[in-house]
Amino acid sequence: MKSKSIKGKSTEEIKSALDQSMEDGFKPTLAIAFISKSQDIKAISKMLDGAGIEIFGSTTNGEFINEETEKGSAALLLLDINKDYFQIYFEEYPDRSYRKVATNIAQRASARFSTPAFLIGLSENNVDGEEILHGLEDVIGKDVKAFGGCAGDDYSFTETIVFTNGKVSRHAMLCIALDESKVKIKGIATCGWKAVGTEKTVTKSVGNHVYTVDDMPVLDITVKYGGLKDINPENKDVLIELAANFPLQLQREKGDPVMRPGLVIDWTDHSFYTMGSVPQGSKVRFSLPPDFDVMEKVIKGVENLKATEMPEADALIVFSCAGRILSLGPLMPQEIEGIKNVWNVPMVGMFSNGELARATGGNLEMHNLTTCCVALKEK
Numbered sequence: 001m002k003s004k005s006i007k008g009k010s011t012e013e014i015k016s017a018l019d020q021s022m023e024d025g026f027k028p029t030l031a032i033a034f035i036s037k038s039q040d041i042k043a044i045s046k047m048l049d050g051a052g053i054e055i056f057g058s059t060t061n062g063e064f065i066n067e068e069t070e071k072g073s074a075a076l077l078l079l080d081i082n083k084d085y086f087q088i089y090f091e092e093y094p095d096r097s098y099r100k101v102a103t104n105i106a107q108r109a110s111a112r113f114s115t116p117a118f119l120i121g122l123s124e125n126n127v128d129g130e131e132i133l134h135g136l137e138d139v140i141g142k143d144v145k146a147f148g149g150c151a152g153d154d155y156s157f158t159e160t161i162v163f164t165n166g167k168v169s170r171h172a173m174l175c176i177a178l179d180e181s182k183v184k185i186k187g188i189a190t191c192g193w194k195a196v197g198t199e200k201t202v203t204k205s206v207g208n209h210v211y212t213v214d215d216m217p218v219l220d221i222t223v224k225y226g227g228l229k230d231i232n233p234e235n236k237d238v239l240i241e242l243a244a245n246f247p248l249q250l251q252r253e254k255g256d257p258v259m260r261p262g263l264v265i266d267w268t269d270h271s272f273y274t275m276g277s278v279p280q281g282s283k284v285r286f287s288l289p290p291d292f293d294v295m296e297k298v299i300k301g302v303e304n305l306k307a308t309e310m311p312e313a314d315a316l317i318v319f320s321c322a323g324r325i326l327s328l329g330p331l332m333p334q335e336i337e338g339i340k341n342v343w344n345v346p347m348v349g350m351f352s353n354g355e356l357a358r359a360t361g362g363n364l365e366m367h368n369l370t371t372c373c374v375a376l377k378e379k
Contacts, residue, residue, distance in 0.1 A: 001378035003315035005065035028078035033057040034350035057163040061152030061322035062351040067337035077348035102135025109177035120148030121174040129366040149319030149352030186310040187374040189357035190301035192294035195285040217270035276366035299338035313375035318349030
């Protein structure tokens with residue numbers, strides 16, 4: 001499988017880059033398209049469709065094909081993969097029937113491929129990504145390989161979009177099912193945030209709505225242990241401060257902890273909502289603000305993936321949480337460069353609102369403040 005990465009800040013730039021990529025006879029059949037909402041998504045999709053290229057598309061909070069991160073642009077990974085080796089599915093969930101939608105897609109994919117693996121894009125700011133993953137597991141089993149991310153919207157937190165050929169939606173699951181007998185796919189989800197303090201107990205929660213920890217409102221206890229100041233509804237940066245620097249770490253009996261930052265605050269009772277579930281009675285710890293070790297852990301995790309499971313790759317796809325670039329700032333390119341240098345193959349990445357993957361030694365679930373790297377190799 002041959003692959004190439006292109007980028008541009010207009011439809012014309014993308015068309016020029018696409019034409020140039022095909023001058024040597026390269027004929028892509030699939031595009032992983034990570035595009036800012038500020039771009040003309042319909043025009044770019046129409047252009048790719050006219051070239052006979054199938055599209056896995058998502059809006060972002062930033063995009064990249066190398067260590068240079070962009071905003072307001074389009075980044076594409078072009079693949080010349082055999083069309084018999086993959087199938088794109090696109091299904092809306094207007095009634096929030098996430099598990100049912102995923103189950104339906106998994107059933108169709110398993111009828112087509114004996115062992116399907118999945119690359120997923122989700123739109124809708126409050127989508128329950130774990131219900132999507134449970135739907136895949138219901139059909140394929142607990143060992144199903146699935147990776148992906150939640151679409152972004154340039155940090156406006158208003159409207160996210162996934163799209164494919166002739167279809168665009170703010171409330172949909174977009175999915176590539178890959179035939180694992182033809183395409184090897186391996187991935188890893190790594191966070192790197194260090195925990196601090198003793199374990200504490202979630203004393204009241206419903207799904208992803210966390211009310212109290214150790215019988216104290218979760219916002220108040222976070223402020224107390226984080227030493228935060230000026231935490232009030234008028235502070236427009238409060239969510240960035242909470243999510244990027246002082247997230248909860250949900251402890252697991254199996255595998256690494258899972259990050260659960262507060263994303264929406266209920267100021268009436270100082271509770272907050274997270275992207276993934278936080279069961280009542282579960283154990284959590286707080287996190288230290290990130291440092292160089294955060295990046296090093298991610299890069300070492302990807303290096304280990306290459307050394308133990310994926311010695312060669314044809315292409316790399318990265319879903320990195322939008323909170324990482326807010327926390328790491330100018331250091332973020334170092335992490336991306338370190339990841340790319342592991343295989344040194346064409347890459348595309350986006351800053352997402354949530355990541356879907358299996359943590360080291362853990363279960364398939366929703367993540368935040370995490371980098372999910374997915375490597376592909378045609379057999």
